[in-house]
Structures are given as C-alpha cells and as structure tokens.
Amino acid sequence: MLIRQKVITATIFTCIFIVILATTAYILAADRIGREQLAPQISRSFADIFQLQLQQNPDDILALKAIANSMVQHYQIQEIAFYNAKNERIIYVCSNTCLRNAPIKFNPKSVKHRIASNHHFIYSLHSNNSDTPLRLIIESKIGLARFFYADTASTALLIVSISTLLLFFLYNSIRFWQRSPYQNLLMTIEKIQSQPDNSIRFDLKDADTAKLSEALNTLIIINEDRKIILTKEKEKAESARIRAIRLSNETRHTNEKLAREITIRRSVESQLTHTRSILDSIIDSMPSALFTLDNNGYIIQCNQQAADWLACERHPLVGKRLSNYIEELKDFNTLINQSLTENCVKKIERLKLSLPIGTFPADIAIYPLKDNNLQGLVIRIDDISQREKMEEVIMQTEKMKSVGGLAAGMAHEINNPLGAILQGIQNIQRRIQVDNEKNKEIAASHNLDLKAMTGYLEQRQILKFINNIQDAGKRAASIVSNMLQFSRGNQKQLSPTLIKDLIERSLNLARADLELKNITIHLSYIDETLLFHCIPSELEQVILNLLQNSAQALSHYQPSHTDENWTPQINLSATQDNSHTYIKVKDNGPGMSKEVRRRIFEPFFTTKDIGAGTGLGLSVSYFIITAHHHGELEIESKPNQGACFTLKIPNQPLLPKP
Numbered sequence: 079m080l081i082r083q084k085v086i087t088a089t090i091f092t093c094i095f096i097v098i099l100a101t102t103a104y105i106l107a108a109d110r111i112g113r114e115q116l117a118p119q120i121s122r123s124f125a126d127i128f129q130l131q132l133q134q135n136p137d138d139i140l141a142l143k144a145i146a147n148s149m150v151q152h153y154q155i156q157e158i159a160f161y162n163a164k165n166e167r168i169i170y171v172c173s174n175t176c177l178r179n180a181p182i183k184f185n186p187k188s189v190k191h192r193i194a195s196n197h198h199f200i201y202s203l204h205s206n207n208s209d210t211p212l213r214l215i216i217e218s219k220i221g222l223a224r225f226f227y228a229d230t231a232s233t234a235l236l237i238v239s240i241s242t243l244l245l246f247f248l249y250n251s252i253r254f255w256q257r258s259p260y261q262n263l264l265m266t267i268e269k270i271q272s273q274p275d276n277s278i279r280f281d282l283k284d285a286d287t288a289k290l291s292e293a294l295n296t297l298i299i300i301n302e303d304r305k306i307i308l309t310k311e312k313e314k315a316e317s318a319r320i321r322a323i324r325l326s327n328e329t330r331h332t333n334e335k336l337a338r339e340i341t342i343r344r345s346v347e348s349q350l351t352h353t354r355s356i357l358d359s360i361i362d363s364m365p366s367a368l369f370t371l372d373n374n375g376y377i378i379q380c381n382q383q384a385a386d387w388l389a390c391e392r393h394p395l396v397g398k399r400l401s402n403y404i405e406e407l408k409d410f411n412t413l414i415n416q417s418l419t420e421n422c423v424k425k426i427e428r429l430k431l432s433l434p435i436g437t438f439p440a441d442i443a444i445y446p447l448k449d450n451n452l453q454g455l456v457i458r459i460d461d462i463s464q465r466e467k468m469e470e471v472i473m474q475t476e477k478m479k480s481v482g483g484l485a486a487g488m489a490h491e492i493n494n495p496l497g498a499i500l501q502g503i504q505n506i507q508r509r510i511q512v513d514n515e516k517n518k519e520i521a522a523s524h525n526l527d528l529k530a531m532t533g534y535l536e537q538r539q540i541l542k543f544i545n546n547i548q549d550a551g552k553r554a555a556s557i558v559s560n561m562l563q564f565s566r567g568n569q570k571q572l573s574p575t576l577i578k579d580l581i582e583r584s585l586n587l588a589r590a591d592l593e594l595k596n597i598t599i600h601l602s603y604i605d606e607t608l609l610f611h612c613i614p615s616e617l618e619q620v621i622l623n624l625l626q627n628s629a630q631a632l633s634h635y636q637p638s639h640t641d642e643n644w645t646p647q648i649n650l651s652a653t654q655d656n657s658h659t660y661i662k663v664k665d666n667g668p669g670m671s672k673e674v675r676r677r678i679f680e681p682f683f684t685t686k687d688i689g690a691g692t693g694l695g696l697s698v699s700y701f702i703i704t705a706h707h708h709g710e711l712e713i714e715s716k717p718n719q720g721a722c723f724t725l726k727i728p729n730q731p732l733l734p735k736p
Contacts, residue, residue: 086249089245093242094238097237101233101234105230108226118199121199124158125201127149128203128214131145132205132206133206137207149171156173156219158170159214160213160214161212167180167184180217198218199216199218201213201216262281263294266278266281362381367384367458370454371454373454375399378396379396380392386435388433389435406429407457417446423445426442427441438461439466442460444457489558496555500555507544510528510531510541512532573611575609575610576607577652577659578604578608581604581650583614584621584622584625587618597628597647601651608652608654609729617702617725619702620702620711621725623698624723627696631665631668635668644666647666649663649665656729657729658729659726659729660725662725663723667721668717669715669716669717669718669721670715670717678713679700679711703725710725711723712724
C-alpha cells in the first residue's frame with residue numbers, strides 16, 4: 079500500500095470515529111432530556127387534562143376512559159390507572175407493550191417504591207362530587223423512540239458518505255498533483271531510451287523534482303563518459319580474446335598430454351598403494367612384533383603388534399631407540415652389530431621380556447635388510463608363552479600317564495597282600511565263633527571254654543580291633559578298585575552308570591587328598607536307582623577337579639564376617655528329570671568376581687600362585703562335559719558368597735549329527 083493510500087485510509091477512519099462519537103453524544107443528551115424533562119412534563123399535562131374533565135363532568139367515566147385511550151397512543155405512555163375515592167381502580171388502559179403493573183386496589187404503602195423511580199408518576203386529582211382526592215397513576219417509557227435512533231443513524235451514515243466522497247475527491251486531486259512532475263520525468267526517460275544518441279536532459283523548472291532532475295543529468299553525463307571508456311576497453315578486450323584463444327588451444331594440447339601422464343601415474347600409484355596396503359595388512363596381522371632399525375639402532379618402522387606391546391602409537395616410535403623401550407636388548411648390542419656386519423641371521427631364544435603389557439618369554443630373530451639403498455636390520459619378537467604352557471602340559475600329561483601306570487601297577491601289587499589280610503581276618507572271625515562245630519571240637523580237646531574266651535576277647539576289645547582291621551582293609555580295597563578304574567583312560571564309550579555309585583567313587587578318591595580332610599563334605603540323598611549314560615572315568619575326573627578346586631579355595635579363605643559357626647563345607651547333590659541329570663558341587667568359600675567368572679573356563683587361566691596350577695583343570699572339565707557328553711557346565715558365584723558348579727548331562731546319549 080502506498081503512503082498516500084495509508085494517509086487517506088487513516089483520515090476516513092478518523093472521520094468515521096468522530097461521527098460515531100458525535101452521534102453517541104447526541105443520543106445520550108436526547109435520552110437525558112427525555113428522562114428529566116419530557117417524560118415528567120407529558121405526564122403532568124395528561125394529569126391536567128384529567129383534572130379539567132373531572133371539573134367539567136366528573137360522572138362521565140366513558141369520557142375519561144376515551145381520554146386515557148388517546149393518551150396511551152403516545153409512545154412514552156405505557157399504562158394509565160385511575161382510582162376513585164374508595165381507592166378502587168375504575169379505569170385501566172395500557173399500550174401494546176404494557177406490563178400490567180398497576181394494582182387493582184390503591185394502597186399508598188405498596189406504591190411508595192414506585193414514586194422513587196423516574197418512570198412512575200402518581201397524581202392526586204379533585205372532583206366536585208367528593209372531597210377525597212382521586213388517584214391517577216401514569217406509567218411512562220422514558221427511553222427514546224426507535225424512529226429517533228433510525229433517523230439519527232441515517233443522518234450519521236449520510237454525513238459519513240458525503241465526507242468519504244469529499245476525501246476521495248481530495249485524494250485524487252493530490253494524486254494528480256503528485257504524479258504530474260514524475261510523469262514528466264518518465265516521459266523524458268522514455269525519450270532518452272528511444273534516442274540514446276541525442277543529448278537529451280531533464281527539465282529543472284519544476285521545484286519538486288529539480289534536485290532529482292539535476293542528479294539524473296549528472297548520471298547521464300557520467301554514463302556517456304563510461305560508454306566512451308567501455309568502447310576503448312572493448313577493443314582491447316577483443317584483441318586480448320584473440321590472444322587468449324590462441325593460448326587456450328596451446329594449453330589444451332598441453333593439458334591433454336598432462337592428463338594422459340597423470341592417468342598413468344595414478345594407475346601406478348593405485349597399484350603401489352594397493353600393494354603397500356596388502357603388505358601392511360600382512361605385517362599388522364602377524365602375531366609377532368616387527369621392528370625395522372637403521373645402523374644406529376633407531377626405529378624406522380614397526381607393525382601394530384609392536385606398538386600394542388609397547389602400549390603406544392606407532393608413529394611416535396619412529397626415530398626412537400628400541401633399547402629405550404626394551405631394556406633387555408641392551409645386553410645383546412654385540413649380537414645385533416654382528417648380524418649387521420656379517421649379514422647373517424641371529425637368534426635369541428627364551429628371553430624374558432618386561433613390557434608395559436606384562437612379562438613373558440620370547441624368541442627374538444635378527445636379520446639384516448636385503449636392500450642396497452637402505453642399510454639396517456629387522457627384529458622379530460615372538461611371544462612363546464603359549465608354547466611353553468603347551469610344553470608344560472605335554473610334560474604334565476606324560477607325567478600323569480606315568481603316574482597312572484605306576485598307580486595301576488601299585489594297585490595290582492597292593493591287591494595281593496590286601497587280599498591275604500582280608501582273607502586272614504575272615505578266617506580268624508570264623509575260628510573264634512562259638513557256634514562252629516569244628517571250633518567246639520578243638521576247644522574241647524584243649525579243655526578251653528569258647529564262651530569264656532569270647533568274653534575275654536570282647537572285654538579286651540580284641541574283636542573290635544579285628545573288625546576295625548577288616549573295615550580298613552575293605553576301604554583300602556575300595557580305594558584300589560577306584561584307582562584301577564580311574565587309571566583306565568581308554569574308555570570313550572558312553573555306558574549306563576548309576577549316579578550314586580559314580581559320586582561315591584569320586585568321593586573315595588577325593589578323600590585321599592590332604593586338603594579335603596579338614597573340610598566337611600555333605601552328600602545329599604541320591605536315589606540308588608537313578609541311571610544315566612556317561613563315560614565314568616571322565617566324569618570322575620571332572621567331579622574330582624571341582625572338589626579339589628573348592629578345597630584349594632577354602633584352604634586359605636577367612637570370611638570377613640565374624641560368624642563363629644562358619645566352617646569350610648562342600649555340598650554335593652544330584653537330581654534328575656525326564657531329559658537331564660544335574661550334579662551340583664557347591665562351597666561356601668571366597669567366590670569369584672565377574673571378570674574371573676567370565677574367564678574361568680579358558681585354557682591356562684588360573685588365579686593360583688605361579689607353579690601351583692596349570693590352569694587346565696576347569697578347561698579340560700568343560701571340554702569333557704560339552705564335547706564328550708553334549709552337556710553344559712555352568713558357574714554361579716559372587717564375591718564372598720561361595721561358588722556353585724552345575725553339570726547338566728543328557729540322560730540318553732545324543733545321536734551324532736549327520
């Protein structure tokens with residue numbers, strides 16, 4: 079919207095507001111006049127007319143009623159009620175909008191509140207026939223008539239319409255006066271555009287546009303000067319364009335040659351990058367640490383494994399002495415120099431290295447570079463911890479095989495004298511029986527009373543000693559039998575086995591362990607008829623390993639809580655459902671943390687002191703349960719809350735996968 083349009087709109091709204099304000103003031107003034115002057119005067123005049131009629135003819139009620147009917151035709155009169163001397167209403171007339179508020183019986187007390195309002199008028203009239211005053215009540219409508227509002231609104235609309243027309247006329251006049259000088263400017267601009275070669279200038283006579291015309295004339299002069307300069311520069315640019323085309327053709331030919339060379343070079347670089355990436359991946363994937371050194375022992379390059387062992391990034395290692403990071407190599411500087419001078423491979427075996435990641439044995443190979451342009455050597459370091467552990471396992475396995483063979487031989491050798499002892503005890507028990515006829519016969523020949531001898535043997539507890547010897551012999555025979563069965567490691571076929579017999583044989587073997595003698599082992603009730611398929615010797619080995627681990631954990635454990643009744647205990651139980659057998663070994667020892675529990679079945683992982691264990695007991699047990707029996711070995715443990723190992727084994731052997 080233009081500014082002049084905004085101004086005229088604001089002016090129109092202002093005029094409308096003034097007219098509305100004046101009309102409202104006029105209506106309010108008229109309403110006040112009607113309330114305070116017109117309504118009382120009209121009511122008083124109508125009361126005077128009634129008074130005149132009463133004085134002339136007081137008994138003519140019809141005339142009075144006719145006067146009342148003519149009175150209510152006035153727009154301000156709503157009701158008229160006339161009461162006689164007895165205060166009885168004898169005349170009542172109302173307009174179309176009457177409210178019928180006049181009472182039938184006039185009571186001065188009940189109409190006091192009407193006197194206070196400004197639209198109820200009560201008059202006392204006098205008649206020649208009676209001394210008692212007559213009452214006239216006139217109900218007036220003090221508001222203005224509707225035609226008054228209609229006339230006032232029509233007049234206001236007429237004033238607003240005339241004012242709007244005058245304002246539009248004034249707007250058009252102002253618009254014409256404003257546009258006239260600018261139209262002259264536009265006509266001059268059109269002439270300049272149609273006749274650019276003629277020196278046409280803007281007229282400076284109009285005071286409103288004089289400054290603008292002067293500024294435009296200045297711009298025209300500057301523009302003409304620039305055209306002259308541009309023409310000259312255009313000629314120079316054309317000559318430069320011709321030279322640029324010639325140079326562009328030469329540059330294009332040169333760029334094509336460079337593009338071909340760049341394509342060839344990029345292909346070569348891509349192949350070199352790919353080859354280098356493969357070599358770097360191969361070197362970084364090696365489990366060995368590789369260092370490339372110059373003649374002075376400074377690091378030129380290393381792989382990712384080397385940086386990981388030194389616990390730092392690869393790039394900061396370049397330019398540093400390797401001996402500053404691996405101090406053990408300082409003792410072999412002579413060997414390193416000898417490998418470089420003699421151009422031969424040198425080896426250092428089973429060197430104990432202390433690096434940021436830990437201490438481990440390593441084999442070191444030193445060999446010189448086969449590059450005539452670069453003199454240096456490569457050092458390869460291999461971690462042989464796993465190899466040494468495997469060697470220990472092999473040695474331990476061979477030792478256990480020897481011990482197993484020795485145990486089997488010893489068991490066979492012990493069986494012979496043990497059988498003689500048990501047989502001799504049985505013979506002694508038979509030959510001191512009182513009821514044996516042969517014993518009676520020989521005792522009678524020697525005048526010996528067998529009952530007296532039996533009393534003597536019982537009183538001296540000789541029979542008890544004989545029974546103890548027999549029990550000890552039976553236990554020894556059971557241990558020898560279990561050792562013979564345990565030493566038979568070649569049984570790999572699943573066979574039906576009674577759960578209770580299997581656990582009791584394992585306990586008999588475990589009770590020979592010195593660490594288990596001071597620990598209470600609770601064996602829960604097990605049904606003697608429970609049967610499942612397993613490799614007995616392997617399951618005995620698993621249960622024995624779990625019992626030994628619990629015993630070793632309990633042997634050095636002191637609980638933090640002050641419970642005087644605490645004693646080291648191991649609970650052994652077995653249950654069975656339709657598909658699986660569950661064997662649990664639970665202790666009240668120190669338990670284990672989440673990190674230890676996560677790695678408990680890893681080979682060579684142990685929490686014992688160096689030399690106290692190989693870290694293979696639980697891993698071998700896990701392998702036996704999962705691989706040989708297709709079962710599960712689970713662990714539940716928290717620190718200071720003991721540990722519970724659960725063996726879950728299928729009751730029937732599973733069919734091998736096709």
